[in-house]
Amino acid sequence: MNGRARLADRVAVVTGSAKGIGRAIATTLAQEGALVVAVDIDTEAGAATLAEIRNISPRSAFQRVDIADHAEVAALVERLVRQFGSIDILVNNAGVTRPIDFFDLKPEEVDWIVGVNIKGTFSMMQAVARVMREKREGRIVNISSIAGKGYRNTSNIAYATSKGALIAMTRIAAVQLGKYGITVNAVCPGITETELMAAWIESRAKEGRKLKHDLIKELVADSARFESIPLSTSPKLCSSSPPTRPETLRGSP
């Protein structure tokens, strides 16, 4: 197979790959020939993913790691280097959220989201980039979200904030790691029916007395409509308060 050769002999780490989008990414990379290391906190679902990817790429592995735990991440990367020699690809897919009203959001919940989505992703990127720097080659892909670009129907402001941070983190990391031959990119998926979104989709569908797949189509159409509004009349995503006077911006980074 043509694609198989493309990632042959490459070691790819995919976080949050026991389920959902991460599992699909792990499977796709295995189909391209990569040795895939699936990382997740869910051991049971992880075992099912491992069976699936090993079927395609027999040396693949599963590692139970909480990416929000910096020490666990460091130990994981050390183990992988010992076992496989290098890490060529990192997909930072693990992410958490739950639908919640602005006023009900508690600090512990913000900590949880920031801990996994921002700090966990950064820990993974930093630890793996150190390995990639040695080889002067590497590919890092961060899974952000349309929520990070200000998607209006987002169900948790802390989640949207964390995904916006990932976009900024990706841009800066791309600049700072480019000189070591490491590319850093982000993907911003739209609404995808996975466990993460199931409850939200279910409740929105119920509220609107709609079928789930009709609701998803409408949400996608709504995003397309929003993005089609001419710039001059669309709400300014970054200036909902009065614009800052130009002189106060001068000299800032």
Ligand SMILES: NC(=O)c1ccc[n+]([C@@H]2O[C@H](COP(=O)([O-])OP(=O)(O)OC[C@H]3O[C@@H](n4cnc5c(N)ncnc54)[C@H](O)[C@@H]3O)[C@@H](O)[C@H]2O)c1
């Ligand atoms: N589903 C969507 O509509 C959608 C849209 C845009 C972006 N995304 C993003 O795509 C990514 C995958 O989402 P999904 O819908 O497949 O979610 P999911 O809940 O189905 O899967 C997420 C996986 O991450 C794992 N995980 C959670 N916390 C972890 C931790 N601390 N350490 C390691 N693993 C952990 C979970 O166990 C789970 O297997 C997330 O980053 C999410 O924000 C999803």
